[in-house]
Amino acid sequence: MKKTIFFLVAISSLSVYSQRILSEKVNFFDINLPQKPLAENVKTYKVIVETPYTLTAADVEQQSLIDFEQEKANYAQVVEQSKVDFEQQLKDHDEAVAQAKEKYEIEMKDFKELTLLERLALTDQGKKPQLKTPSKPVYRKPSEPIYRKPNLNDYLIFDNQSLSDNITLHGYDKGGEDVLFLVNFSKMNFQDNGGQTFYSQPTKLQVIENGAPIDEKTFHDESKFLTSSTSNTIDLNRYEKKNVMKLIKEIEAYINEQYGYKPVAASIEIGHPKNKKREYDQLEKAKIVAVSAFKKLTQNANVDVLKRVKGELEKAKGIWKAELTKVNYSDKKALYNKDIATMIYFNLLKVDIILKDKDAAHATLDEVQNVKIDLDLNYTNENILNKLENQVYNMK
Template sequence: MKKSIFLIFTTLVIYTTSFGQRALSEQVSYFDVRIPNNQLDESIKTYNTIVETPYTLTVAELNAQSLADFEVEKANYVNVLKESEIEFQERLTNHDDEVIKAEARYDKEMKDFKDLTLLERLALTDQGKKPKLRVPSKPTYVKPREPQYIQPNLNDHLIFDNNVLADGVVLLGYEKGSDILFIINISKMIFQDNGGQTFYSQSTNLKVMKGADLINEKNFDDEFQFLTSSSSNTINLERYEKNNVNKIMKNIGKYINEEFGYIPVASSIKIEFPKNKNRAYDALENAKIKAISAYRKLKKETSSEIRERSKTELEAVRDVWKTELAKVDYNDKKAVMNKKIAKMIFFNLMRVDISLKDKTQAEETLGLMQERRIDLDLDYNDKITFTRLEEQVYKL
């Protein structure tokens, strides 16, 4: 009896230990960054932008001119009324003459119609060609509408605030400051007609300066391109030009971020950990908490400084995992640190190595896990996970 109780107790202990080592996980969403094509020197932390355009018209000037034009229109309204009344009287006089002509024409057509034979008249009537008196409608006087002030549509005018354009340039991963300077010079738009179509160019120059040194230079829209299938004298040129300036600024923003910025990319990572029921896995629990916290700091707008801090925190977590991995007994299923724990740690290490784009560490972790493949006794899903992570390591 005692032996049976002992066997039952032993089974329960083994089951409890196994359950305690069941892999739990948390999926953490964060924003990774795309490495720029042309990484700036590490000493560069801030940037500033200057935009130069040929457009000097201001909203205040446009409104003032619009109001002045409205006052002229109001003052001229009396003359407009007089001219409309004179024109109406002329139309009335002309109408009387047109009525006389229409009646005379009808009388002549009816005379000719009556001279026809009966059969001819019947045939024309069936065809709807019997003469009819068509008297023009009498003109109606429509009083001209009184002038009303309409606020100018800013989209139809070349109004730009260079400071606002400059503020719209954002270099992702950097703060505003003075370490580097983007100088954007936009010229007037040139229109060219060809075969009833309109083409354009609007040469724009971008210079990236660090002090007196030119880091990078690029031109935009300096060659003629297709604009519209209509000729230039039938389109609103200023509206097209304004839209193109905004397009150029957007293209410049895209270019400088692809070249020098750290573009946020929505990502997620899975962190695995054992159930820490009896405080046997405090180190792994703390590592999990710190890893999740580090990733949650990586927001879309997170600065490069905070990203570096998070990277340092993740590297510290990685060291904890490596230390705990060294304690694993791959041959003892009952051990607190057994192969199930090793599998969790290996997967965590590989995922973090990949997220940090640390090729050296990722290859090292991959090599260690490959050496322990037999000891780890991976199941079907584990093998799929391993293969996917392995492929990602090779792509680093």
């Protein structure tokens, strides 16, 4: 009986012990670092777009009203011309009827001269002559002009400020001029070759940081395939409007790849022990600091926020590393045992990877390898470590 009670107590203790490690999931936006970081004093940016398209919606609507007034002024003349055209149609109809009758009479004369059997045979074949006259025309008075607003999508209308607003540099505040992006469009050139249409639209990007040029690039300056139809059979305006927006997206992608901190949706699980008895206050503090830092990484976080978050995560890392010194690997029942150590190392590796700190990640991984035997990882934690290792080895 005593053995049974002891066994149940042991199982109960193991159950409590195995449930000690928890995790808190945080959704945030990871940051792709730029290939060419801007100077540290750069906080703001401005985009200026210049295009050769001077036509405005007001211009189109004004011309549309002018055309409508001209249509109204010409309406009486259009009606009179329609009557003249109708009289001509009637004359043409009378002539067509006379010709049809004349043809019919000739064919019937020839038909009657045939033998009875020949006439029956042609009739059976549906070849007996028939009088076919055209329908008499009906006069339809032209409709009075009705004003319809022009479809602005059919015109090359662009607002340069709107195009500028479509370009965002992630990680910086729009409005200042610490860095300027000057975009200069040219008109789209169409060329026919072998029944196909090709195009080019040289568009120049200049980057000016703190008043000094640092980059210049031209997009779409080489001839590219557009469509397998000739240019005189396609809607050129539609293709040009589409290409302008395509260029805007390409330029935005380029400047963010080179200089921006592009956000990418991500998540992390921060491990922490139960702390009902306040035995793990420092680990609880590290968890709170880390979770709070990651929540600051929103889609619109700027460079200053990124720096603060990095500092806060370094603080959490410092706490975790200090707590590692308390681990007793040989005593499973110790307050700081191998499971606490595993949790801390996983937190450190995850944060190092997110911070893109390759040296720190490799140093942490080396520490893990040195104590891996003492950690005595189970199957699940072994798989987690393998995945973290692969991420560390693939860091650039």
